[in-house]
Amino acid sequence: MPRKKQPKVWSAEQHTLAKIAMLSDYLQRWFQIFGIASKGENLVYIDGFAGPGEYTNSPHGSPLKAVIAAKTARADSRTSWNAGVIHCVFIEADEERFEHLSERMKPFSGTPEVQIHLVHDQFANGMIRLKDQMPDLFQQTCPKFFFIDPFGAKGVPFATVSDILSNRFTEVLINLDADGIARILRANTSAVYERLLTEIFGDDSWRKISRSSSFSQQCREVLNLYKGNLRKHAQYIFSFEMKTSESALNYFLVFASQHPRGLEKMKEAMKKIDQDGSYRFSDTSVGQTIMFRGDDSNLFSKAMKMHFAGRKVSFEELRDFALNETPFLNPKQMLKQLEADGFITVESSDQRRKGTFNEAKIRSIEFRPET
Ligand SMILES: C[S@@+](CC[C@H](N)C(=O)[O-])C[C@H]1O[C@@H](n2cnc3c(N)ncnc32)[C@H](O)[C@@H]1O
Known part of the structure; x- marks a missing residue:
């Protein structure tokens, strides 16, 4: 849930920088592996909540990091590159941020090997438009990676996610605001919120979440339920916990793939920012000594x-x-x-x-x- 209204460009907290580092690490492997293995296929990367492209304290938001990863993989693979073009699609709903992002992407545009597409729209609607206007991006056999990184709980209908995962060459990394979802569940019983929860989970399974559990237990239940619903559409699912402090959950990054190798590589990328073997990162633990490890x-x-x-x-x-x-x-x-x-x-x-x-x-x- 958005804690406060963010300005057009804002300062990234430690967990945001860690999230982008993890994404970038994974994407470099992803572009390289599929660039070599997918003969003649185009590779498609879609960032559904792209942001302005930079932070006040960091020049690289997720879109720039993705394009840099794509170009690096393409250049490093030289003659072993067998795939076709890399398409990078960035969807952003906010007009000012979209304009800012468009400016930031200009130096990266105009290369035939890595093509950039900017879409000013809401994620769910942008996906419908893209499918209609660029059907080639959604060809069954081309590998696709989606990064879905909203502010808060809204804007990611489960129907859109399950549709994305209906293709077996697709992977997604979703920022799941379990804390925001649990707050909606606790604070509201109106029809509007019931509709919102049904949209997030794709059905009314959210009614199973215990009303009497503690807040942190409810956040876990939200995660487990969401993963359970994803599991109907993907075989390999794993989450990483982002916290602002040891006791305060911020969100989970949930990865879903149809292939064991995808999850293997994602766990390797997650391990690089993990602080104690539990696949979690806390802003307040940066630089602290770890007392107990979670990978016993x-x-x-x-x-x-x-x-x-x-x-x-x-x-x-x-x-x-x-x-x-x-x-x-x-x-x-x-x-x-x-x-x-x-x-x-x-x-x-x-x-x-x-x-x-x-x-x-x-x-x-x-x-x-x-x-
Ligand atoms: C968390 S920020 C994205 C940060 C970016 N992924 C990064 O790592 O640098 C979320 C962005 O989504 C945009 N946004 C909010 N609702 C949206 C929607 N329904 N569809 C697309 N973008 C949306 C916001 O304006 C904001 O820029």
Whole structure:
């Protein structure tokens, strides 16, 4: 929820700079990977809430960082580049910010390899117009990445997000204002707010959020519900928590992809700004010593053991669990611990050494039933 009316260009807080650094890090990998792998396909990046392009304390807002990442990936890949053109689309609703952004983008325009499209509109409406006016951008097989970064809870209908994710080559990173959504839920029961919540979640599942929970518990419920609804449209989902202080949530960045590699790379980018292994960033923790880490593999191997107790599963299923439900990029560290403690039996097509897990050779992993 917008805390106060922002001027045309405002000063970025630490968490905003961290968010842009994470996005930029991921996009460089994304453009490079798809630039090499997607023969002849155009790559499409859409920033639905682009902003003015800069901050009073930083020259690079998300649009500039994205274009720089695109140009860098294109230049670095030289002869190994197989994809077609990179299209970068920026949607901004506010007229003054749109004008400012257009000025800031001028030095980057006019190159055939990285084409810039500026759309002055509301995100949801801009998407409808784009589909109508530039259908080529929405071709099934071209890789697309959407950054959806509103101020607050409004302006991102779930119907638009689910439509975006109906294409299997699409990924999204959404700024989910769980705190703002929880405030709407607490403060209002009018039909207008009921409609707003239904628009945000895509249905009336928000009615399940407990009215009697604490505020911070409600924010978690908002996140979990939103992720659950996204999961109907994407297989790989993970969130990063942005806080203004240790006790004050600001928003979650929620990533959704159809491919394990996408989430792997996003978690690598998230780790770079993460402060304690819990995939979170707090403005007040910048430069502080961390007392406890959130990526204790002991804890997560117990969770994995409980989740799969009594079942025989493939390595892929465990990889998906590790990606979606734990801080890790793969299940190997947790499996190593579980095997050492005698909780799993591994079937492999090669003579494996205990504690090593070659995904190409593992046939199945059987978990002991819980006693
Ligand atoms: C959080 S700022 C974006 C910051 C930018 N993504 C960055 O990282 O540099 C949100 C922007 O969305 C614009 N905005 C607000 N409602 C909008 C809507 N419905 N559609 C598109 N833009 C909107 C605001 O004017 C503001 O510039």
